[in-house]
Amino acid sequence: MSIGIHDLAVSTAHHVVDLAELAEATGVDPAKYQIGLGQDRMSFPAPDEDIVTMGAAAALPLLERHGTDGIRTVLFATESGVDQSKSAGLFVHELLGLPRTMRVAEFKQACYGATAALQSALGIVARNPRERVLVIASDVARYELDTPGEPTQGAGAVAMLVSADPALLAIEPVSGVAARDVDDFWRPNDSTTAVVDGRLSLTAYLGALTTAWDDFAAGGGVGAGQIDRFCFHQPFTKMARKALKGLAQHTGVELGDELQEATFAYNRELGNTYTASLYAGLAALLDQDDTLAGTRIGLFSYGSGAVGEFFTGIVQPGYQEQRRCEAVTAELAGRVPLSLSEYRELHATEHASGTDLETPRVTQGPFRFAGIRRQARQYEATQG
Structure with a gap:
């Protein structure tokens, strides 16, 4: 099942x-x-x-x-x-x-x-x-x-x-996780707007990605070369490009932007949607590509402060009907x-x-x- x-x-x-x-x-x-x-x-x-x-x-x-x-x-x-x-x-x-x-x-x-x-x-x-x-x-x-x-x-x-x-999308059982207490982004209780350290946030994001990936690999996750598409959290879409490049350098596997390009369509228009961002990217990918049945998608979720998780899923036959x-x-x-x-x-x-x-x-x-x-x-x- x-x-x-x-x-x-x-x-x-x-x-x-x-x-x-x-x-x-x-x-x-x-x-x-x-x-x-x-x-x-x-x-x-x-x-x-x-x-x-x-x-x-x-x-x-x-x-x-x-x-x-x-x-x-x-x-x-x-x-x-x-x-x-x-x-x-x-x-x-x-x-x-x-x-x-x-x-x-x-x-x-x-x-x-x-x-x-x-x-x-x-x-x-x-x-x-x-x-x-x-x-x-x-x-x-x-x-x-x-x-x-x-x-x-x-x-x-x-x-x-x-x-x-x-x-x-059938979610596969292996998941890699990362956590670290870091003040890269937060919103105090008495504020309606967030506080962000942009440079630190970039570093924390990429650090959480590599830590989560290593945990994913240690837990029996597939290699980067066995993943057909990638979908990253997108506070802005250029961040996802940096993330894929960082993962390629970390794993030594060539990973081109064509593996995630379709995930940007909605987020370029919506802006940052925080918790919804990763899954708006997934929706865009499934909506834009008719050839995904049976392929494996790698997803990386990030939340400042900071927590990250890398996991994978298999696109199901007939997904286009949804x-x-x-x-x-x-x-x-x-x-x-x-x-x-x-x-x-x-x-x-x-x-x-x-x-x-x-x-x-x-x-x-x-x-x-x-x-x-x-x-x-x-x-x-x-x-x-």
Whole structure:
């Protein structure tokens, strides 16, 4: 029996910021963002959007296609949580009308959280193959204006249905892991924006990759030459290029960018989606390539602070039937552009939990953040 990702879907926010416009407005050569970072645009949420609305929107098509039978667990991964205690998954659980007989929890470890949730889901299904697990990764990446991190912002979500005998990707059992306490990136409790040491973050990422790879190899994992495609966490897509080059140097195996090029299509448009980034890359790869059946994909997940994991999966025959390329492309194309002044105004907007709030109706997505009432966040469907 194989266990893995049966289906996955991507969703994002209502607005988009063109990085070429941001560069020109701040006196930066656009090539610094488009080539130096490998990014073209970044999604930005409307006032009535957040990780909950994006996560629920990503999960909705999975339930519409497969129903809720057997789903007894929702695992929500994020590093931009909306509550210090309550799982964002419980808001999603209510919005989606999921059964009451269900466990719901939130996972946090920077961008790595979705992989922790996925590994937990695999264990749940291994214990009872009749169960399915809904894993949601959703984040809004925010940095201070006029800082080096600003062009690496973004917003998006990926939802995955994990099951026995998956239709998309069967996860292989060997996994290599790495952990180290390092201050490369973090967000204090009293801050809505992250703090990052870019140079240290690059070093920590590559160090976690080589450590996780060595652990993967020591545990009986396949050699680098036996992996047909690679998919790395992409805080910006150029980082994945550096990662593949670093792995090639570490293993002594020639690994060209053609082995991961297709994974960049969505993340160049979304920007950094933190926990969703790796799996948005996986969705892009599966959507862009018709020749993957039976191939092995190597995936590296990284979360600052820092944790890394390298694992592999086998693409299943008929995976093309599960794809949603047209839906993702349409959602990306349908985002409403923000002028630089509108973007900066939205960026500065914060919702104080102690004040009642009713948000303006902006999003065209299926769910919206309606506001705050008696310090509790309110959500609603936009139709029906």
